[in-house]
Amino acid sequence: MDASSKIRPIGQISAGEKFGFGLGDMACNLVYASISSYLLFFYTDVFGISAAAAALMFLIVRFVDAFSDPIMGFIIDHTSTRWGRYRPFLLWGAIPFAVLAVLCFSSPSLRGATKLIYAYATYILLSVCYTFVNVPYGALTSAMTNDQQESVSLTTYRTFLANVGQVIVAFGVPFLADAMTKSVGLSKAWQLTMVIMGTIGGILLLICFGTTHERVKTPASHLKISLKDVFSQFRVNRPLVVLCIFFFVIYGVKSIVSSTGIYYVTYYVGQPGLVKWYSLAGTLPALAFIPLIPWLARKLSKFQLIILSVACDIVGMAGLFFCRPSWIPLILISRGIASVGNGMISAYMWALIPETVEYGEWKTNKRMGGMIYAIIGFVFKAGNALGGMLPGLILSMTGYVEGVQHQTAGAIHGIVIATTVVPIIIYFIAIFSMKFYNLDKETYKKISADLQARNAKELDSEK
Helix, strand or coil, rough: HHHHCCCCCCCCCCCHHHHHHHHHHHHHHHHHHEEEHHHHHHHHHHCCCHHHHHHHHHHHHHHHHHHHHHHHHHHCCCCCCCCEEHHHHHHHHHHHHHHHHHHHHCCCCHHHHHHHHHHHHHHHHHHHHHHHHHHHHHHHHHCCCCCHHHHHHHHHHHHHHHHHHHHHHHHHHHHHHHHHHHHCCCCHHHHHHHHHHHHHHHHHHEEEHHCCCCCCCCHHHHHCCCCHHHHHHHHHHHHHHHHHHHHHHHHHHHHHHHHHHHHHHHHHCHHHHHHHHHHCCCCCHHHHHHHHHHHHHHCCCCCHHHHHHHHHHHHHHHHHHCCCCCCHHHHHHHHHHHHHHHHHHHHHHHHHHHHHHHHHHHHHCCCCCHHHHHHHHHHHHHHHHHHHHHHHHHHHEEECCCCCCCHHHHHHHHHHHHEEEEEEHHHHHHHHHHHHCCHHHHHHHHHHHHHHHHHHHHHCCCC
16 A cells, blocks of 8 residues: 555535635625626716726726736745735735725716726726735635545535625615615715625625634645746646636636626616616526535536536527517526526636646645636636626627617627627637646546645655
8 A cells, every 4th residue: 555545635624614715705706796797887877987998997907907916826825824824815805805895886076087097096906905815715725625525515615605695796786776876876876885795795704714724734845936936837737727728718708798787688678677687597596506516526527517517508698699678587597597507617617726736736846826826816817807898899899878778779789799699609718628627536636645645744754
């Protein structure tokens, strides 16, 4: 019997700790989902920025934000506190995160260039603060356990509660904004709505900090990271490269679908009051299927599970394309089907990152949890940037006029294409990329056991 066969992964994590961990993503999503779903609409129809200017801003701000991720990853991998390497950032970032969420959805009395400057400044600061919290939060998974099934379980809790956050945002944000508009006006209503969302988010981040624990032990030599080590990951860590492509595509699609939904319902369906129900249909059904991910992960290969999830999302979006505006029940059903596929993708792909961290450590003897999550963060934010820009460009090119109740046939056609056809085409890139993911269950199991045996020997020698 070899040494690796005697090594066992860190044991099960309690349901309470998993729940506390999941609250961190719920907190992030209360703000992130609000940005993805409503910020473009807020800028064009509440704050009074043109669709073209907003599209350019989304591209610039999100690329600036994306470049903050590698910097944050480098900081994390050189951080050591009595609370651990990743958890303290949840404590330090909770209050700024809540405050900036409110400022981003505020409408001060500004004109011309000063209005754009304010929007750029608050959006950039909120995005950087999100990075400050979310990158270490994501990397926390690899510090809590080195067991693949526990990683899937943690990610399932995380994704389930993130979707709960999306449900709250999907229904609660337009409901609160509509309800308060009658008494305080449109712009103040949006600001007060984000006061509620931001406050809840900040409290949940503090709970996540207080309930989680970093327990994976790593040899000190594996934590001495240089810039050269970062670049070596792209040379030797093929699963990471493939996963980067996948995240870029998936989050590009997510950004497109999130930002176009309110336009699809308001102008194609012609019922603005249906937005909260459409948004709810885009989040709630996924909650019933996400708990099945650990079971599906045991029964299916990684590629099979990805294909199943993507196909479900494509079927739902195809339904939205063929539905006529008056087919309200079918529109909501199609949106619900798409949400199931999207929720399954989200629940599973985040669970794959910890194994790329271990694969990279196995290849290089460098554990770069913070940097690898930062790389993923950079990639998915770059996808978000392009995804956030495309709807604005399509709206501008097809004749959309902000604030006008009745749009032209060309503008409405552009909205439908942006909501359905463009995401479906992009999805095929995601499917193709995952064919090159070379870390199947058995390979990962052998690599993980070997790595644990090697690390155990090094930790013994350090005592």
